[in-house]
Structure formats: structure tokens, C-alpha cells
Amino acid sequence: DGGGVESLDYEVVENFAYREEQAQRGKLYVSYLLVVKWFFALLIGICTGLAAVFINIAVENFAGWKFSVTFDIIQKSYIAGFVVYVLINLVLVYSSVYIITQFAPAAAGSGIPEIKGYLNGVDIHGILLFRTLIGKIFGSIGSVGGGLALGKEGPLVHTGACIASLLGQGGSTKYHLNSRWFQVFKSDRDRRDLVTCGCAAGVAAAFRAPVGGVLFALEEVTSWWRSQLMWRVFFTSAVVAVVVRAAMGWCKSGKCGHFGSGGFIIWDISDGQEDYSFAELLPMAIIGVIGGLLGSSMPCIHFNISHFIWPAFFCSKDKEYNDLATIFFNTQDDAIRNLFSAKTINEYSSQSLLTFLVMFYALAVITFGTAVPAGQFVPGIMIGSTYGRLVGMFVVKYYRKLNIEEGTYALLGAASFLGGSMRMTVSLCVIMVEISNNLKFLPLIMLVLLISKAVGDAFNEGIYEEQAQLRGIPLLESRPKYEMRNMTAKEACGSGRVVCFPRVVKVSDVVSILRSNKHNGFPVIDHTRSGEPLVIGLVLRSHLLVILQSKVDFQHSPLPSDPRGGGRSIRHDSGEFAKPVSSKGICIDDIHLSSDDLEMYIDLAPFLNPSPYIVPEDMSLTKVYNLFRQLGLRHLFVVPRPSRVLGLITRKDLLIEE
Amino acid sequence: DGGGVESLDYEVVENFAYREEQAQRGKLYVSYLLVVKWFFALLIGICTGLAAVFINIAVENFAGWKFSVTFDIIQKSYIAGFVVYVLINLVLVYSSVYIITQFAPAAAGSGIPEIKGYLNGVDIHGILLFRTLIGKIFGSIGSVGGGLALGKEGPLVHTGACIASLLGQGGSTKYHLNSRWFQVFKSDRDRRDLVTCGCAAGVAAAFRAPVGGVLFALEEVTSWWRSQLMWRVFFTSAVVAVVVRAAMGWCKSGKCGHFGSGGFIIWDISDGQEDYSFAELLPMAIIGVIGGLLGSSMPCIHFNISHFIWPAFFCSKDKEYNDLATIFFNTQDDAIRNLFSAKTINEYSSQSLLTFLVMFYALAVITFGTAVPAGQFVPGIMIGSTYGRLVGMFVVKYYRKLNIEEGTYALLGAASFLGGSMRMTVSLCVIMVEISNNLKFLPLIMLVLLISKAVGDAFNEGIYEEQAQLRGIPLLESRPKYEMRNMTAKEACGSGRVVCFPRVVKVSDVVSILRSNKHNGFPVIDHTRSGEPLVIGLVLRSHLLVILQSKVDFQHSPLPSDPRGGGRSIRHDSGEFAKPVSSKGICIDDIHLSSDDLEMYIDLAPFLNPSPYIVPEDMSLTKVYNLFRQLGLRHLFVVPRPSRVLGLITRKDLLIEE
Numbered sequence A, B: 001d002g003g004g005v006e007s008l009d010y011e012v013v014e015n016f017a018y019r020e021e022q023a024q025r026g027k028l029y030v031s032y033l034l035v036v037k038w039f040f041a042l043l044i045g046i047c048t049g050l051a052a053v054f055i056n057i058a059v060e061n062f063a064g065w066k067f068s069v070t071f072d073i074i075q076k077s078y079i080a081g082f083v084v085y086v087l088i089n090l091v092l093v094y095s096s097v098y099i100i101t102q103f104a105p106a107a108a109g110s111g112i113p114e115i116k117g118y119l120n121g122v123d124i125h126g127i128l129l130f131r132t133l134i135g136k137i138f139g140s141i142g143s144v145g146g147g148l149a150l151g152k153e154g155p156l157v158h159t160g161a162c163i164a165s166l167l168g169q170g171g172s173t174k175y176h177l178n179s180r181w182f183q184v185f186k187s188d189r190d191r192r193d194l195v196t197c198g199c200a201a202g203v204a205a206a207f208r209a210p211v212g213g214v215l216f217a218l219e220e221v222t223s224w225w226r227s228q229l230m231w232r233v234f235f236t237s238a239v240v241a242v243v244v245r246a247a248m249g250w251c252k253s254g255k256c257g258h259f260g261s262g263g264f265i266i267w268d269i270s271d272g273q274e275d276y277s278f279a280e281l282l283p284m285a286i287i288g289v290i291g292g293l294l295g296s297s298m299p300c301i302h303f304n305i306s307h308f309i310w311p312a313f314f315c316s317k318d319k320e321y322n323d324l325a326t327i328f329f330n331t332q333d334d335a336i337r338n339l340f341s342a343k344t345i346n347e348y349s350s351q352s353l354l355t356f357l358v359m360f361y362a363l364a365v366i367t368f369g370t371a372v373p374a375g376q377f378v379p380g381i382m383i384g385s386t387y388g389r390l391v392g393m394f395v396v397k398y399y400r401k402l403n404i405e406e407g408t409y410a411l412l413g414a415a416s417f418l419g420g421s422m423r424m425t426v427s428l429c430v431i432m433v434e435i436s437n438n439l440k441f442l443p444l445i446m447l448v449l450l451i452s453k454a455v456g457d458a459f460n461e462g463i464y465e466e467q468a469q470l471r472g473i474p475l476l477e478s479r480p481k482y483e484m485r486n487m488t489a490k491e492a493c494g495s496g497r498v499v500c501f502p503r504v505v506k507v508s509d510v511v512s513i514l515r516s517n518k519h520n521g522f523p524v525i526d527h528t529r530s531g532e533p534l535v536i537g538l539v540l541r542s543h544l545l546v547i548l549q550s551k552v553d554f555q556h557s558p559l560p561s562d563p564r565g566g567g568r569s570i571r572h573d574s575g576e577f578a579k580p581v582s583s584k585g586i587c588i589d590d591i592h593l594s595s596d597d598l599e600m601y602i603d604l605a606p607f608l609n610p611s612p613y614i615v616p617e618d619m620s621l622t623k624v625y626n627l628f629r630q631l632g633l634r635h636l637f638v639v640p641r642p643s644r645v646l647g648l649i650t651r652k653d654l655l656i657e658e
């Protein structure tokens, strides 16, 4: 029901302190801020790249060590080797589960729905903490290293977002790692930009697909987008690509143990099928339909990890050992490389592919529900490429004359499954092209994605939206609902009395009003000379709490003080009002006021946002929705129809020469 | 000064007729509209693809025929052959100039600034006419076929946009090619989406780069973007790619004369340099700086074509014939392929490259100023790859040990010049990757683009913005100007009296008000029972003119009629109020009213937009700008501060279950 989550506030609170600060700083500060933003983009890129390299080195080394241990034992006893292999995996997985459940519960799952929620304007407690970052990194090492059917791109997106947010607030406050020097970004607005960069960096790091990363951030995650941001996000992704490349070059000299050029999700099939004929479009469309069906039916069930057994490993192992072994006893990246491989017609038997498909689908469904940090890309690619290859085998049989590669069909299958489950389009397409390093199949991938997305959309929403719903993250979609056409703004906001503040308010009243409700924004009403009421702005609960805590703004007289005269506003710099990123902030119950304090007054004028956006009461909700969503608002005033128009703003009025 | 251009109106006018239509149609109509939109996306893709194929076949055939004629003559006399060659070119170019100046003046130039203006919300007369489409297609065949230093991607973008707009209005009204069946899209809002698709289709057709096309439309052209649109745009681009591919397959059988697989701007260098070392980053950065300097200094001068001679062809021809011939006596696509070519170290001498650079820069500057349909991509690529190759030659000399290809540097040079002149980033990068069919250089291209854009930004705006400014197209940038922080909405809209209408207005008053000013939107003021004024909406000049012309809404009594009672609104369907796309619409002077008519009254209530967006008078202009720009508005009311708040809208109020 979304009752527990609070929204982020992307409004610039143009209060007196803010205006004064702006006036002091002038134009040079804008350039300074720009440089700092680019510097942060660079930092985010470097750190996310390094985190990705670290995770990969760890996973690859675990895998290598696991295989060398198992190999030695398997020489002597087949069963013993197998048991040891399973045990090592279980230990790794359970260590991951331990980290998540005991240390960083916010790091569970893929993390993409949470980041999506954050960038949509919903604050989920704890997702951007330092503790979550650590939990995510080590948790995903454990779960991926333990051979679970999941990938690391979801965790990497979350990692990138955490890094961005932590850098933006200048380190973790809790662990005293912060530095004042870094604390330039104090508003949700600036942080949102950083987190967007971090999110793109995560995808870029996972797939070594910088363009795909930008598009992912653009299409799937952010709800508001500006073209200035696009360029910076792109820069971050490029930095990640360079860092990863440099690290891989450095590792070639053997300094990183088992870590080779693999590990990053990249499958080069540039030597695949040269051409395709129109006759192949039918089987490809079929792949699209299968992808839509299977992808959309991937349920989002939640398990408790303690009920969780691992039966699939023990069955069906002997029957088709040879084929299945190449799939199971490798890291998943190698498995996919095998599935995609060209020039290997009839490498797999159709039975083993079918067995594998069923098993893998079951495994994926199970692991999706567990608490470990999990990406849904890699399992999706594995399932998809399995049935894709199956279809490819039939095509090879029936269209004998043509030069057809099963690997191509595996690629298309992977695209279709991902399209059917995630409903991403442009970004997914670019990522598939970037990881397969083959531009020729672009139109085919598009075709398959079109079909699978359309089929999936007929059944339910995408997997990230479904997960967000399950976790109670209230996302605002980009398109207003159909019903909104027939509703007005007044109807939407209900008939309850609006909780307002007068301009000068008694401290005891503030306390009682704040205790009596849970609203976070309150209109402030003043009176004109002639005694008529006048809405002068919006005051935020968080600002009121800061004022109550600091007490310096209390005054004895119930008359408004002149905000321009005297050292009033110098008592606060705007930093004090900045929202802490990852803690809940102050609560009304934490504030202790003496009975003297309660008799004092506060003049709210310097602290309020003097011009929140307003809509007339009978505007249709569709238009209200567009306004709210496009501008990323948190509070919007519904007001009566105006009695006069003071002027019209048109394009001409906004064309001001600098 | 932008005085002559009018804005587009992306607001949904929720007047009575619209609401009634919506209510009649219900939810099924939404699905129908969706299907129609996809169908149009398909049609736009097919038509744009075919137009691109047609232009290419024509250009390649002209080139082939030109060479075969010249070749025959050159065997006998070198001079005569050269003269014939120049003459043929001149005839082709002048026929293009003739088409543009006599037949379709709106088709002059690249067309991208105009389309950019259109999608930013500025209506430039005549750019989307059928006549312009024809002029653009044949004009660019003439100019490109005539060997001018320009490309066809600008014209193709314009062609795509024209096709989209014409399809959207169901053909050309002037030439009676329209069909009522197609007329589903009547508002600027829907047309904008179609034109966006057309624009992406144009880029996709020019470069065979579907992803690049989408990103181009996203980054460079559209100002408002919705993620639903992205998917449809992507589909259109994919259709173009398939159409072009199919046509090329069909042409391989020799049915298209000289048209081979070339002609589309694609240069495959996938067999180029395998790797690059960090030592090469310095020369690459230098390329970036050169690109920024040269690109930003590319002036936008306007010539009159009749003063225009062609001296460059006659000089310096003999001196370095061999090198220059491979550049000049080919179509430009082949020339670029030669410049990019790998494994050809020292194919060109540095002198000939230098000569070529100077000549080509001069030629490009001259042709940019002429009236012919011109794309700036291909000349940019040629200039850039020339100096890129020059730098590459030095690098080959100084870093002897490394495996360096001059072709790589040519590619980077091209990217840097385009980045320096157009300031595109993500889309340019993707286009470069797609046309060179090599993903390995992505980080390098990014690096070069970053530098060249930053250098260029230090001097001026991008070439499209500069051209738009020269042509008087008032673009609203995405970022508000710095000065706006200190201005309020009231200050921006000036102190002139607002021209209003009462709810029931005498026809003679309407006529005199409409004659007395040039405004396009007017507030309508009514009175409550208690006699207080109340703003009840905004009426558009175009709607008033329709009412005046049809006369059916005139009434004798000066009292408001009840809008819900009687057959009032059935007299108009919303189609009557639809704005004609490409004609100027009715003008007040075209309407003839008898003196009886002038004594009648009109009740405006059913025709007005009842809830335009409003801002309080002292909102800072930055926030007003964001609202105006993000929502794509044309008129915005500045109103006094409200006296009451009737309710607050928060995220929770907008989470309506369907």
C-alpha cells in the first residue's frame, strides 16, 4: 500500500536562505558546480569499474579454485568430488545469505526495482547505505561464486547507485568516513543525477556495454531525464569501460590469479552467420512468442531461504552427463559462450537442451525468490538461449539449404526471454548487440523484442514493476491512467481538511500539529493588510523539525519579523536544512522542548518555499498527473479558480538573451 | 527576432466537444488509436526507407553514368573529359538550385534546424508540405549527384518528417491526394509524435543506423520525450533498416543499374586495428582539440547561389593528381571508404592530404551557405577524416613499435569534427560505431567527442542551433538561463493590459478585438453569482475564427446558454477545430459578416480550454521555464497568489488502481 515509504523532494525550495546563498555565490559558482559534477561523474565511473573488477576477480578465482579442488578429488572418486563441489557451493551461497540476512537486509534481491523506485521519487529506507554497498558486493560474490542461477548486473547497478550516493554525501556518516569537502550535493535533486550516473555505470560495468548502460538508465530506470544529464551519464559509462579494460590488460600478466579476459558478460559471436533469409522470419517470430510467454510467466515468488533445498543438482546428472556438464560445470559466462557458439551445429542433443531448459527455469524461479543479491539478466539469457538453440536445431533441419547457425537462434532466444520478462526495448537491444559484438543481427533482435514485449504486455507488467509492487514501492508510470480523464484535481485529493500553518505560529501549536498527523508538507496562510487570507507558501515537516531542534529562531512576539532586516537568516545556512541521505532524519519525538520554549513563537516566512506549483481545482487529473510526474513533484496545491489573469507567458517571454 | 513564427500548441483542449467525444468513444478507442499509431509508424518506416533507396539509386546511377561518359572522352582528350565532367556536375547542381528557388523554397538547406524547431514547438510555414517533400527529394538528388561537398542525411531527416506529417494528415490537401480515412491525428500533439518517428527514420535510412536514429531523435531533435514514444520510434527505425536491406538485396540482381551495396553511408572498418595503447591517447586528444576548433569555426554564412562560382575544381588538379583523384573522382562514400581504409599505411602523401583538407574545408563552407538541400554529416566526415589521417601518419612515424592503422585515426578525426560542429554526443557516438561496424573503438570515439565538444562549447553553440538562430527559429533550450533565477513570472510577461473575453461576447467585439492584436490565446472571464470575476478558461484565436466563419453558434440573447442542454455542441465535431497542418489557417480578414451577424452574441463556454496551467505571480522564472518547457506549453496564465488551498496532491493521490 506504500504507506511506509516517503517521497523524495525534487523541488528547489526557494526560501530566503537559498536566495541569499545564490546571490552570494553568483555565476562563477555555477561553473564551479559544473566542474564538480563532472569530477563526480569521473569518480563514480572509476569506483564502479573497480568494484566490478573486484567482484569478477573474486568470482573467477572462487570458480577456479573450486574446479581445481574438485578435479583432484574426482580423479579418485566421482561421488566424493561431486559432494565436495556441492558443499563448496553451499558454503558460498550460505555465506552470502548470512551477509544479507544478518548484516545488510536492504541488499537483498536484484536492487533494480529499488533503484528504479528511488529515481521515480520514492525513498526506500536503507538502500543507499554504506552497509548495503558492502553487503551487496560480498553477497553477490558469494551467490554468483556459489553457482546460483543468477547474474551480477542487478547487484552492480545497485552497487553503482550506492557508490554514487555515498560519494555525493561525502562518505558514510555513520562510519565517520565522510569528508566535508565532498559535501556539495545536498538536495534530492542533485543526488538523483548522481544515482542515475551510478546506475548506468553499473550496467556498463556488467556488460562492458557503455551505450547500453546509458540507454538502460534512460529507458528503464529514470523517470525524469534531461539532455545535459545524458552526456554526463555517457561519460561515466565510458570511464567504466576504460577502467575495466585497463584492469583486464593488467590482469593478463597473470597478477589476478584465475581472472582472465572473461567474467564480464560478453559473448563475442562476430564470426557467426553472415546473412539471413526472409524464410527464417517465421521461426524467429515463434521465438519471440515463446519469449513473451515464458518471460511474462516468470513469477515473483518470495521464499524464505531456510526452506530452500537444492535438489536439482542431484537428479538427472548421470543420464546426459556430457552435454549438461558443459553447461553446469562451468561458470555461467562460459556456459553462455558455449550456447551462443557458432559453427557448432548439433553440439547439443535436443533432449539435453530440453532437460536443461526445464531445470534451469525451475532453478531461476527458485533463486529469484531468495534473498541473495541476484541479477535476472544472466539466467534470462541462459533460459532464452536454450530454447532459442532448440528452435535453431529445428530450423537447421527444415531449411537445409540455408547457411544457418544455431548460435544466432540462441542469441535471439535470449533477447526474446529478456524482452518478455523485463519489457525493455531499445536498451536491451543495444546491450545484446554490444555483448554479442555483432551489428548484423540488430533488425532481427528488434523483431524478436517487438513480438515478445507485445505478447508479454498482454499478460502482465514487466518483472521490475511487478517486483516493485510486491515490495510496496509505489511507482508513478509515465502514462496517466485512463480513469483520470474523468476526474478532477479536487476529487483526487479528497475532502479532508487541509492542515495549514499561520505565518507566525506558537511553538506548542507546531508540536501538536506535527504530532497529530503524518503529513510532510503544509501550506502557510497569511493575511493581507485588508484581512483577506493569502497562501504564502509551503513549509516542510523536515524544516520545521530543524527549526524546533535548533531553537535559535524562536521569538517572543507573535508579530512577523522583517525577513530582510537583521541577522535572522544567517543563523542557518542552507546545509542545515539539507536532508540526510540515508538516515530517517529527526523525528518529532526526539525533540525536547521546555515549557518556556513552548510559549514562544516562530515566524515561518524565511523558511517556506514561497511558490510551490499550483493547479486549479477542476483541472482534469490527466493534466495534473503530467505536471506532477514531468516535474518530479512531491506536493502540489489545489487552489480555487483565479479571479484575474495578471499576464500570459508565451515562448516570446522566455527567450531572454544572456 | 522570431516575430513571424507562431508556436505549436501541445495542450489538450479539454473543451465540451472534446469531452463529449471522449465519453462517446470510451476505452476501446484508446486501443484503436494505439493500433493506428503503430500502423503509422510502420508506414512511415516503409515510405522513408523507399525514399532513401530511391535517392540512392538515382545518385549512384548519375555517378555511374557520369563516369562512363567522362571515361570515354578522357581516353581521347584529358581536358575535354574534365570539362564534360564539370559541366555535367554544374547542370545537376543548377537543376537542384532551380527546384529549390522556383518550386520549393522551404526545402533549402539541411532541414534539421527546421525540424528541430518544429519539435521544439515552433511552426515554420511550409516545411512539412508535399511540395517541400518533392523539392527535397529531387533537390538532393541533383546536389549530391552533382558532386557537391554535402551529404544526404539532413535532407533525409527532413524527408522523413514530411512523409510522417503528410501521412498523419492523410495526404496533401492542396493536391487532393488526401483521404479521410487517414485523418486520425488532428492535434499538434499527435503530429509531433509522428514527426519524431519520421526524423529518426531519416537518420536510420541515411546511415543504416537504427539505434543511432533513435538516439538522434532523442538527443538532438525532440524536446519532449516519453518512453512510450521511444519504443515506437525504435520500431520505425527498424522497419527502415529492413526495407533498405531488402531493397539492396533486390538490387544485387542487377535490376537497379549502377546501384550496388554502397550509397548508404556505411564504411565497414571492422578489420582495422585490433588494439590501442595508452600512449596513443595523447594524439587522440589532439584530434579532439582540432575537431573542436575546426568544427566550431565552421561558419554559417548565407550566399546567394547566383554569385556562386566553382573555382576550386580548376586549381591544383595536375600537381597531385593521383592522390586527389581517388578522393575527388569518386562518389563521396567511396572517398571516405578510402580514407578510412585499414592496412594502407602511406597510401596518401601528407601534402595531398593537407591540400585536400584546405580545399574541402573551403568547399564545405561555400556549399553550406548555398540554397541546395545539404547534409553536414558527410562533408564533416570527409574533413575530419582527412586531418585525422594526417595525425595518424605522424603517430605511425613516432610510435614505430605499435600496431597502428591510419584508418582508425581517420575515424576519430571524423568523430571529432562532427562533435565539434554539431555537439551531439551519445547519438553521434552510436552512429559512428554503427557506420564503421566496429565496437572496439567506442571508448576512443567517446574520448574524442568529449574533448571536441568541450572545446567547441567554449566558443559558440552547435551548428544546428546557430542555423536556427540565423533563420529566426526561437528554440527553447532545455536549461533555463541563469538570469531567470532573479526574475518572477510577473516580470517576464510584462505590464501590458491582458486582452480578455467575457463569457458571452458580442460578435462585433470579437472581430474588433481580434483585429486589434495578434495574440493567439485569450483568457475568458465570467462572473460568479455574487458578481465576483472568475477566470473560466482560455480561448484560442483559431477556434474563434472557426466559430465566426461557421456562424452556427451565434445567438440573439446576451445570456449564457446551458452548455449541457440542447444540441449545441453537436453543431461542431472536434475535427472542425483541428488545426490544418501546413496552411496558415483562416485569417480574420477572410471572414465576412453581415451587420446582422455583428449584432449577435456568442457563448464561449463550450469552446474554451477550461483549465490551462497557471503559475502564481511571484514564482521564479526558472520554475516557470521548467514547467513551460517540460510540458510543451504555448500559453501559461500568471495569476495572483491564491487565498485558499483546497487540498494537496501527493504521490498517494495519483496511485489509482485501474
Ligand SMILES: Nc1ncnc2c1ncn2[C@@H]1O[C@H](COP(=O)(O)OP(=O)(O)OP(=O)(O)O)[C@@H](O)[C@H]1O
Residues within 6 Å of the ligand: A005, A006, A007, A008, A493, A494, A496, A497, A498, A499, A500, A518, A519, A520, A521, A522, A523, A634, B647, B648, B649, B650, B651, B652, B653
Ligand atoms: N497538509 C495536508 N493537509 C491535508 N491533507 C494532506 C496534507 N498533506 C497531504 N495530505 C493528504 O494526505 C494524504 C497522504 O499524504 P501524505 O501525508 O503521506 O503526504 P506526504 O507525506 O507529505 O508526502 P509523501 O507521502 O508522498 O512523502 C494525501 O492524500 C494528501 O492529499
Ligand SMILES: Nc1ncnc2c1ncn2[C@@H]1O[C@H](COP(=O)(O)OP(=O)(O)OP(=O)(O)O)[C@@H](O)[C@H]1O
Residues within 6 Å of the ligand: A647, A648, A649, A650, A651, A652, A653, B005, B006, B007, B008, B493, B494, B496, B497, B498, B499, B500, B518, B519, B520, B521, B522, B523, B634
Ligand atoms: N491575451 C493576451 N493579452 C495580453 N498580452 C498577451 C496576450 N497573449 C499574449 N500576450 C503577450 O504578448 C506577447 C507576444 O505574444 P504573442 O501574442 O505572440 O503570443 P501568441 O501568438 O499567443 O503565442 P506564440 O507567438 O508563441 O504562438 C507576449 O509577451 C505575451 O506575454
Ligand SMILES: [Mg+2]
Residues within 6 Å of the ligand: A005, A006, A007, A518, A519, A520
Ligand atoms: Mg507520507
Ligand SMILES: [Mg+2]
Residues within 6 Å of the ligand: B005, B006, B007, B518, B519, B520
Ligand atoms: Mg505570436
